[in-house]
Amino acid sequence: MPVTIYDVAREAGVSMATVSRVVNGNPNVKPLTRKKVLAAIERLGYRPNAVARGLASKKTTTVGVIIPDISSLFFSELARGIEDIATMYKYNIILCNSDQRMEKELQLINTLLEKQVDGLLFMGAEIKEDHLQALTSTSVPTVLAATRDADNALPSVTIDHFQAGYDATQALIDRGHKRIAMITGPQSDPLSGLMRFEGYKKALIDAGIGLNEELVANGNFFYESGLTKTKEFLKLAEPPTAVFAANDEMAIGAIHAIQDSGLNVPADIEVIGHDNIRLVEMVRPRLTSVVQPMYDIGAVAMRLLTKYMNNENVEEHVVLLPHRIEYRESTRPEQA
Amino acid sequence: MPVTIYDVAREAGVSMATVSRVVNGNPNVKPLTRKKVLAAIERLGYRPNAVARGLASKKTTTVGVIIPDISSLFFSELARGIEDIATMYKYNIILCNSDQRMEKELQLINTLLEKQVDGLLFMGAEIKEDHLQALTSTSVPTVLAATRDADNALPSVTIDHFQAGYDATQALIDRGHKRIAMITGPQSDPLSGLMRFEGYKKALIDAGIGLNEELVANGNFFYESGLTKTKEFLKLAEPPTAVFAANDEMAIGAIHAIQDSGLNVPADIEVIGHDNIRLVEMVRPRLTSVVQPMYDIGAVAMRLLTKYMNNENVEEHVVLLPHRIEYRESTRPEQA
DNA sequence: CTGTTAGCGCGTTCAC
DNA sequence: GTGAACGCGCTAACAG
Numbered sequence: 001m002p003v004t005i006y007d008v009a010r011e012a013g014v015s016m017a018t019v020s021r022v023v024n025g026n027p028n029v030k031p032l033t034r035k036k037v038l039a040a041i042e043r044l045g046y047r048p049n050a051v052a053r054g055l056a057s058k059k060t061t062t063v064g065v066i067i068p069d070i071s072s073l074f075f076s077e078l079a080r081g082i083e084d085i086a087t088m089y090k091y092n093i094i095l096c097n098s099d100q101r102m103e104k105e106l107q108l109i110n111t112l113l114e115k116q117v118d119g120l121l122f123m124g125a126e127i128k129e130d131h132l133q134a135l136t137s138t139s140v141p142t143v144l145a146a147t148r149d150a151d152n153a154l155p156s157v158t159i160d161h162f163q164a165g166y167d168a169t170q171a172l173i174d175r176g177h178k179r180i181a182m183i184t185g186p187q188s189d190p191l192s193g194l195m196r197f198e199g200y201k202k203a204l205i206d207a208g209i210g211l212n213e214e215l216v217a218n219g220n221f222f223y224e225s226g227l228t229k230t231k232e233f234l235k236l237a238e239p240p241t242a243v244f245a246a247n248d249e250m251a252i253g254a255i256h257a258i259q260d261s262g263l264n265v266p267a268d269i270e271v272i273g274h275d276n277i278r279l280v281e282m283v284r285p286r287l288t289s290v291v292q293p294m295y296d297i298g299a300v301a302m303r304l305l306t307k308y309m310n311n312e313n314v315e316e317h318v319v320l321l322p323h324r325i326e327y328r329e330s331t332r333p334e335q336a
Numbered sequence: 337m338p339v340t341i342y343d344v345a346r347e348a349g350v351s352m353a354t355v356s357r358v359v360n361g362n363p364n365v366k367p368l369t370r371k372k373v374l375a376a377i378e379r380l381g382y383r384p385n386a387v388a389r390g391l392a393s394k395k396t397t398t399v400g401v402i403i404p405d406i407s408s409l410f411f412s413e414l415a416r417g418i419e420d421i422a423t424m425y426k427y428n429i430i431l432c433n434s435d436q437r438m439e440k441e442l443q444l445i446n447t448l449l450e451k452q453v454d455g456l457l458f459m460g461a462e463i464k465e466d467h468l469q470a471l472t473s474t475s476v477p478t479v480l481a482a483t484r485d486a487d488n489a490l491p492s493v494t495i496d497h498f499q500a501g502y503d504a505t506q507a508l509i510d511r512g513h514k515r516i517a518m519i520t521g522p523q524s525d526p527l528s529g530l531m532r533f534e535g536y537k538k539a540l541i542d543a544g545i546g547l548n549e550e551l552v553a554n555g556n557f558f559y560e561s562g563l564t565k566t567k568e569f570l571k572l573a574e575p576p577t578a579v580f581a582a583n584d585e586m587a588i589g590a591i592h593a594i595q596d597s598g599l600n601v602p603a604d605i606e607v608i609g610h611d612n613i614r615l616v617e618m619v620r621p622r623l624t625s626v627v628q629p630m631y632d633i634g635a636v637a638m639r640l641l642t643k644y645m646n647n648e649n650v651e652e653h654v655v656l657l658p659h660r661i662e663y664r665e666s667t668r669p670e671q672a
Numbered sequence: 673c674t675g676t677t678a679g680c681g682c683g684t685t686c687a688c
Numbered sequence: 689g690t691g692a693a694c695g696c697g698c699t700a701a702c703a704g
Contacts, residue, residue: 004681015691020683030689045473050451051396052681054387055696062430062451070406071416071631080407083433092451094398095431097419115386115398115428137381139337223618252618259620282559282588283619284595295407340697351675356699364673388697391680 003044012040023048054116062092063119063305064112068100073277074247074294075123078146081298082121089306091118100124102131109134119305121145125189127154141308145301146294148191148318155308155317157301161191164290164323165199165244168272171325172242173207174334175270180204181215181240183229183250192221196246196274215240219250226253234261241269248273252283255330271330285329293321339380348376359384390452398428399455399641400448404436409613410583410630411459414482417634418457425642427454436460438467445470455641457481461525463490477644481637482630484527484654491644491653493637497527500626500659501535501580504608507661508578509543510670511606516540517551517576519565519586528557532582532610551576555586562589570597577605584609588619591666607666621665629657 005023009016014033021029022037029037040046054060065082067075079095086093094112098105105124109131112120120135120142127149135142135154144156172180182200185193201211214236217229226245230253233240243258245251251273255265265271265285273280273289280287300319307314341359345352350369357365358373365373376382390396401418403411415431422429430448434441441460445467448456456471456478463485471478471490480492508516518536521529537547550572553565562581566589569576579594581587587609591601601607601621609616609625616623636655643650 002681006681016682017684017691018689021690024683028689033689047446047450049391049681051387051390052696053683055385055391055698056681056683058683058696060387069416070419071412073409073412076407076409076412079431080405080433083406083431087433092430092432092447094428095415095419096428097416097423110383111428114383249618256618256620279615279618282585282592282615284592338697342697352698353675353677353700354673357674360699366673369673385697388680389699391682392697392699394680394699 002049003046004049005046007044008037008040008046011044012037058116060116060118061090062094062115062117063121063302063309064094064096064108064115064117065121065123066096066098066105066108066112067123068098068125070095070097073249073279074275077277077294078123078298081295081300082145082302083298085299085302085306089302091306098124102128106130106134113138113140119143119309121301121305123147125186125192141305143301143305143308146191146292146297150190152318155304155314155319157297157304157319157321158191159292159297159321159323161195162199162202164274164292165196165246166203167199167323167325168196168244168274168290169200169203170207171331171334172244172270172272173203173209175242175332177240177242177270178209179212179215179238179240180209180242180244181217181230181233183217183219183226183243183245183254185219185221185246187218192246200244219246221247221249223249223253226250227257228253230254230257231261234258234263239269243269243271245271245273248275248277248280248287248289251287251289251330252279255283255285255287265330266332270332272325273330276326280326280328288328288331289326291324291326293323296321338385339382340385341382343380344373344376344382347380348373394452396452396454397426398430398451398453399457399638399645400430400432400444400451400453401457401459402432402434402441402444402448403459404434404461406431406433409585409615410611413613413630414459414634417631417636418481418638419634421635421638421642425638427642434460438464442466442470449474449476455479455645457637457641459483461522461528477641479637479641479644482527482628482633486526488654491640491650491655493633493640493655493657494527495628495633495657495659497531498535498538500610500628501532501582502539503535503659503661504532504580504610504626505536505539506543507667507670508580508606508608509539509545511578511668513576513578513606514545515548515551515574515576516545516578516580517553517566517569519553519555519562519579519581519590521555521557521582523554528582536580555582557583557585559585559589562586563593564589566590566593567597570594570599575605579605579607581607581609584611584613584616584623584625587623587625587666588615591619591621591623601666602668606668608661609666612662616662616664624664624667625662627660627662629659632657
């Protein structure tokens with residue numbers, strides 16, 4: 001039923017090899033022949049079968065993308081960066097949600113390899129031994145986006161989360177705060193969870209303030225947890241005068257908890273978030289946040305992957321993208 | 337290099353057909369033989385080549401998804417619904433962003449058909465003749481999600497946008513409002529843009545209030561436009577006492593415009609949004625909104641597509657999912 | 673229950 | 689420049 005390369009060959013009065021050459025842009029075809037072939041293709045509405053091509057050429061121009069949750073404000077932005085660059089290099093994306101469940105992640109890696117993807121882009125929190133094994137047991141190149149394995153065995157694109165946590169905290173210290181609370185992410189998450197917290201801790205210690213356990217709460221990256229944890233902070237005998245949340249959703253929850261208790265942000269308590277998702281512009285006061293360039297991370301990761309897929313030379317396997325703080329109204333102008 | 341079905345056959349001392357049967361769960365295999373084959377598979381680390389399988393079987397267990405923008409809060413939720421159900425039925429998703437540009441949409445349809453997807457899920461605004469032609473020129477089943485073509489030529493899953501607009505407006509009328517403004521979506525969007533507005537108009541007419549042009553502004557579904565358009569409303573000699581925005585982002589922009597001018601929501605002006613994205617819970621006051629079940633639309637659309645792909649009988653090609661209004665603090669409790 | 677045999681649609685030598 | 693022939697790895701009859 002569907003028209004194949006043979007049909008085109010017959011219609012054009014040439015061999016299928018010639019049709020293949022035309023379709024693939026091989027220059028060794030007489031212009032006149034090329035023209036005849038193209039006409040035949042047009043006439044028959046020929047559409048090359050990418051599966052057959054993939055089998056013959058061992059390339060599918062498809063990359064697998066494993067992402068925790070595409071409906072997340074954070075990851076969907078990343079995915080967009082990935083897809084844009086993929087499109088630019090003529091790749092398509094098979095998108096899979098893992099929900100960060102290891103069993104599912106491993107199974108997805110396997111499924112994607114079965115589908116003969118040319119490359120793999122992996123997002124998630126912790127990279128365990130099992131991941132490494134699954135990912136390195138194949139010759140399919142893999143890049144980690146917004147994650148890193150402890151030994152840098154795999155190429156990755158991230159920001160320096162420790163420094164980001166440090167900088168956010170330092171910004172608050174610079175504003176004269178001594179009681180700076182932090183709502184962390186899950187400590188099982190080595191970068192967004194642990195490293196940001198470590199940065200916070202180090203900044204406090206460097207400033208001679210030191211860590212105060214009662215000002216640290218473990219959140220789960222969701223709005224609700226920012227709200228709840230902050231309410232608890234406010235019940236303290238001496239509540240914090242500033243809050244650093246490990247992501248923006250929780251920071252917004254913090255703002256609302258503060259406002260609900262009748263206090264003002266930033267006059268009474270300053271708040272700073274992390275990631276700079278689009279949401280930060282859509283609250284009052286608008287949220288000061290550490291910019292993690294999600295789109296760029298996705299884009300750079302995908303670009304890096306194309307290099308591996310083309311066997312190009314790569315100088316730096318571990319890419320650290322710059323971060324910075326975007327100041328808005330949830331913090332006061334810096335003290336002189 | 338990679339181990340094939342032949343290698344497994346040799347290792348297990350059977351024919352490749354038998355290996356194929358074992359891999360595909362064909363029951364016509366003696367238990368002992370099956371065991372030997374599975375052992376060989378395990379020993380060799382055999383991983384079936386889905387591309388070869390696809391070529392031979394003419395099924396790829398992959399569906400193409402064309403979406404305007406995966407980074408949108410609205411569409412990413414839809415995508416999650418799609419992917420979850422796809423996974424449930426053992427399909428993978430090739431995800432493509434169209435940005436609603438027709439040229440790109442048509443090109444994507446073509447690319448996905450080249451990749452021999454078993455089905456197509458299309459999201460976008462307007463379905464033109466060219467779309468219909470591209471989509472119906474193939475035997476690959478297609479389902480529209482959160483969109484519909486004018487003639488219902490294609491299967492689709494949506495809500496009743498006209499009724500949704502009507503209901504939202506009616507809710508405001510029931511609260512005693514006479515000056516109800518609307519920030520619409522682009523009128524080129526037949527459902528979210530036009531139909532919601534038509535519902536609004538009809539409700540006003542039915543109530544004997546009638547349409548007041550100065551209370552209608554065309555937005556673009558972004559926060560910023562909700563903010564801007566509402567500021568203009570507030571400059572009117574007689575500003576509106578209620579605002580209905582065609583989506584939540586714009587509604588939140590409206591709330592902020594109102595608050596920035598020193599007025600209170602809902603005391604001075606009531607606001608109602610549309611879609612009920614996760615954001616509505618993350619603003620103060622929390623936003624009353626028409627619930628459009630994005631996740632369900634995606635899930636139902638994908639489920640519908642699986643039926644077509646399996647040649648199952650489908651009773652209803654045009655699915656309308658129910659909508660309702662979720663009341664929160666941006667509207668006042670209903671008048672008795 | 674199992675093996676043999678054709679293709680699936682195309683890329684790719686290798687001759688002409 | 690162009691064509692013939694082989695093979696990519698697997699499924700699907702068809703025998704037996």
